[in-house]
Amino acid sequence: MTPVRSCAGCRRRFAQGALLRFVRTSEGWRPDRPGSRRKQPGRGAYLCSAECVEGARKNKRYPGLGAAAAECGLIRSLCKK
Numbered sequence: 772m773t774p775v776r777s778c779a780g781c782r783r784r785f786a787q788g789a790l791l792r793f794v795r796t797s798e799g800w801r802p803d804r805p806g807s808r809r810k811q812p813g814r815g816a817y818l819c820s821a822e823c824v825e826g827a828r829k830n831k832r833y834p835g836l837g838a839a840a841a842e843c844g845l846i847r848s849l850c851k852k
């Protein structure tokens with residue numbers, strides 16, 4: 772069984788492995804360690820693509836996620852597997 776998660780930007784559903792995971796920390800949203808099998812604990816949110824960063828900005832369920840993801844886009848090589 773593949774876990775399925777919704778993208779916080781477009782709300783479409785994807786296999787968890789296809790999404791970039793962000794974790795809510797005391798400093799705000801941080802990309803989960805790419806390439807690490809162990810997930811960081813905490814509340815997670817998922818994005819499927821850079822295009823969904825804008826959608827995440829408008830998603831009130833995840834305040835700050837869009838901004839953090841946009842920042843992450845500048846260092847996209849870190850975020851992409």
Ligand SMILES: [Zn+2]
Pocket residue numbers: 778779780781782783818819820823
């Ligand atoms: Zn999406």
